[in-house]
Amino acid sequence: MTEGRVVALGDTRELLSLVAPHTEVLDLGGHPVTPGLVDSHCHFSAVHEIVTIDAAYPSVGSIKEIAAKVRERTATVPPGTWIVGTGWNEGTLAERRYIVAADLDTVSPDHPVWLSHASECYGAGNSLALRLAGVQSSTTDPPHGRIERDEEGRPTGVLIDAAQLAVTRLIPPPSQEDRIRGVARACELFHAEGVTSVKDGGGDAQRWEDYLLALERGLLGIRTFFMWEAPRELAPCNALLGHIAGAKASSAARTGHQLMCGGVKIYLDGTTGARTAWVYDDWYEGPGILDGGNKGYPVVDADVFRDQAKLFHSNGIHMSVHCIGDRAIDFCLDCYEEALAENPVAGLRHGLIHCHIPTHEALDRIVELQRRFDVAVPETQPTFLWFLGDYYAANFGPARNSRLFPLRSYSMRGINWTAGSDYPVTPSGPRYGIAAAMCRQTLLNRYGPHPFGVQEAIGPLEALAAYSSQAARQLFLEDWVGSLTPGKYADLAVWERDFGTVTPEEARENRCLLTMVGGREVYRRHGF
Numbered sequence: 001m002t003e004g005r006v007v008a009l010g011d012t013r014e015l016l017s018l019v020a021p022h023t024e025v026l027d028l029g030g031h032p033v034t035p036g037l038v039d040s041h042c043h044f045s046a047v048h049e050i051v052t053i054d055a056a057y058p059s060v061g062s063i064k065e066i067a068a069k070v071r072e073r074t075a076t077v078p079p080g081t082w083i084v085g086t087g088w089n090e091g092t093l094a095e096r097r098y099i100v101a102a103d104l105d106t107v108s109p110d111h112p113v114w115l116s117h118a119s120e121c122y123g124a125g126n127s128l129a130l131r132l133a134g135v136q137s138s139t140t141d142p143p144h145g146r147i148e149r150d151e152e153g154r155p156t157g158v159l160i161d162a163a164q165l166a167v168t169r170l171i172p173p174p175s176q177e178d179r180i181r182g183v184a185r186a187c188e189l190f191h192a193e194g195v196t197s198v199k200d201g202g203g204d205a206q207r208w209e210d211y212l213l214a215l216e217r218g219l220l221g222i223r224t225f226f227m228w229e230a231p232r233e234l235a236p237c238n239a240l241l242g243h244i245a246g247a248k249a250s251s252a253a254r255t256g257h258q259l260m261c262g263g264v265k266i267y268l269d270g271t272t273g274a275r276t277a278w279v280y281d282d283w284y285e286g287p288g289i290l291d292g293g294n295k296g297y298p299v300v301d302a303d304v305f306r307d308q309a310k311l312f313h314s315n316g317i318h319m320s321v322h323c324i325g326d327r328a329i330d331f332c333l334d335c336y337e338e339a340l341a342e343n344p345v346a347g348l349r350h351g352l353i354h355c356h357i358p359t360h361e362a363l364d365r366i367v368e369l370q371r372r373f374d375v376a377v378p379e380t381q382p383t384f385l386w387f388l389g390d391y392y393a394a395n396f397g398p399a400r401n402s403r404l405f406p407l408r409s410y411s412m413r414g415i416n417w418t419a420g421s422d423y424p425v426t427p428s429g430p431r432y433g434i435a436a437a438m439c440r441q442t443l444l445n446r447y448g449p450h451p452f453g454v455q456e457a458i459g460p461l462e463a464l465a466a467y468s469s470q471a472a473r474q475l476f477l478e479d480w481v482g483s484l485t486p487g488k489y490a491d492l493a494v495w496e497r498d499f500g501t502v503t504p505e506e507a508r509e510n511r512c513l514l515t516m517v518g519g520r521e522v523y524r525r526h527g528f
């Protein structure tokens, strides 16, 4: 490599013949090299590690442990100070249930507490937090949100979707310095897993400024494709078009292929954990227990969403839409088709973020949309099978479980799809996703070894492609990264083992030894 680019590929003998006096030779001891990996959907900041309690597995394994961390924190800050935590997930808590106010009241009577779920689509507060937020038995559910209640109608402390705002709007935001440190920390975490490019999961003007500042200070060591989060009404979306154009024009020369003002992220439905994703058939509350009448819902007015899709498409803006349920996926495809009927412009590569349970008919439509217009690309998270699979299996129920992330069908039908972590929902390592795509198993095996079947399992190299060449396309960077090719950036990762020959267990434990971005070493594992 030279000047940050790959110059030649070959075996040791061929490459040694190119060595000149000034050439630095790096002996990798026979370890395999892959392109630097690409995470096609993550929320690229670890600010929660800096200012909040880490409530994620494996740093905690039970509600008791989380409560102990909260108690510890109360001793370090004055009463009345907010104590915030993130990352819990009932599937990996020993108690196998949501955290509720009663769990937190005894350990923190004088500090308001808010613990956000790993999905950030719901969370739990203590009684003081609910009181400050004015959430009580008589409070009605807000539009697009739900206050969880006990049998007597009293709020339990769990607030879902828009209901969270009553509490979260009271929490003072992290400072700019903390946010920049959060981006720098995220770079470290991803570098250590061989990741060199990410597609951001959506943010606002402040977040864009943070990235610019991090880049200026030399702290943005990962190629970042930024997505603007669309407001949930149409009028401000028009204003957003102006913002995007302004940001693109003012930054392009400074940011190159390190920070890209990429497109728009839109939310269409909820989550699997809160059973709010928009589905055709009722959700399950637990294994075999139907959540009668609950089919989830769109989190934005359906007509507004249709207009948003048309607006961004007709303005040539790439968009990726959060759609988990089969009904949400179909509606998103409807809107993409309508937008394309009005404006048959190909190549905007609109994405389907998560795309958990597409129907067979949806797969037909995705094939057609990709073939004709290069749009409707599933941006999936195989890691969810492993880390969230234990509650997914119960909530989706057997009929839907087998078509969760139909990766083999994608592969067989030539559908372009990508993989990512949705960090901090699941950890930053693609190795977890590669393993999960191969075995479709869950972390705790609560519903047997294969609750999602193995029909849709794929091989490690297919999964690796979804974290490299295919994902690079969704960042519009395929001419620059995603494969080791002369002329492309020397973004690469060195591994303990060859992903081509691993078992799922070996894939999961396959550690990154060295990571380079543009030929510059950004990570080296201790002892390598």
Ligand SMILES: [Zn+2]
Pocket: 041, 042, 043, 201, 422
């Ligand atoms: Zn996300």
